[in-house]
Amino acid sequence: MRRSPLDTPRIVPVAAGVLTDASGRVLLARRTSGRDLAGAWEFPGGKVERNESPEAALKRELKEELGIDVLATEPLMSVPQHHGSKAIKLDVFRVTKYAGQPRGMENQALAWVPNGKLTSYPMPPADLPVVAALQKPAHYLITPEPTTDTTRFLRELDAALSRGHRLVQLRAKTWQEKPLKALLTLTVALCKKHKAQLLINGQLGLAHDFDVGLHLTSEQLMGLHARPLAARLPVSASCHNLEQLKHAQALGLDFVVLGSVNKTASHPDVAPMGWKAWQEMRAEVSLPIFAIGGLGPDDVATARQHGAQGVAGIRAFWPSLG
Ligand SMILES: Nc1nc2c([nH]c(=O)n2[C@H]2C[C@H](O)[C@@H](COP(=O)(O)OP(=O)(O)OP(=O)(O)O)O2)c(=O)[nH]1
DSSP, X not given: OOOOGGGOOOEEEEEEEEOBOTTOOXXXXXXXXXXXXXXXXXXXXXXXXXXXXXXXXXXXXXXXXXXXXXXXEEEEEEEEEXXXXXXXXXXXXXXXXXXXXXXXXXXXXXXEEOGGGGGGSOOOGGGHHHHHHHHSOSEEEEOOOOXXXXXXXXXXXXXXHHTTOOEEEEOOTTOOHHHHHHHHHHHHHHXXXXXXEEXXXXXXXXXXXXXXXXXXXXXXXXXXXXXXXXTTSOEEEEEOSHHHHHHHHHHTOSEEEEOOSSOOSSOTTSOOOHHHHHHHHHTTOOSOEEEESSOOGGGHHHHHHTTOSEEEESGGXXXXXX
């Protein structure tokens, strides 16, 4: 249900920093008792004051909380998040240079956590997309419908993977089972070679048989009552509205794709939602979301500033189309 303007909470701006040590461990701080989200682990930081920039707030907060001087930062992402009656916009920066040794100046516990272990720490909802951004790719490559010229298809996929893509959806909607199995065998081998994760669009049986991930259409998503694959295999879904996003989160999907952000050549009949509506839906859930629709690899920074994991697409990612 949509909130009316009267019950929309004021959006509180918060700045937080990702500090890493020489071995890539990330610094988390534990929220002290008697506060909102007490006991949760978070990225150090705090509320942005009136007339203060998020970077200035981060410097001030990390001096107060950790006793360090922040010398250089890079924007990582900005996450809009509603939880309970609160609404925040969490601006997260990588702290690339600082002076001093972080200490818990406010008696808060600190922990240096290996990147791969971050998900075992209970964190506020707004931090979950940030952890995903630290751990998972920013591009989700969706293949164009393969033609019968599979040699060419595989050559182009090889070229795309050589550019660094590590998350791939095989979208072969019109293929019969037998040739699709043959194509999938070759696609699996290619993805293995490039250490890329493969998901197949729509075909649960094949995902099982080939031990690959599954990408659900929005219709398939809404027909499910449980996550359809073992936890070690990724499951994603296409979403177009808040109901679908919430269902994907309730099922425990690994990530979703939400769009269309802009008008696209492939779906000219779909009305674009634009970034504002995209961001409002993003704020209601905390699972990682790729933005899709007329976007390409160059749009990752914009997508991250609206709370996206990154960008998904066909056209701008595929060698002969981009
Ligand atoms: N610092 C920080 N805050 C976060 C993160 N994730 C997240 O949801 N938050 C929320 C928790 C709080 O609602 C708000 C940060 O506020 P704060 O730490 O400056 O202030 P506080 O809760 O002590 O509140 P108050 O005493 O000022 O009322 O942002 C995070 O990673 N780091």
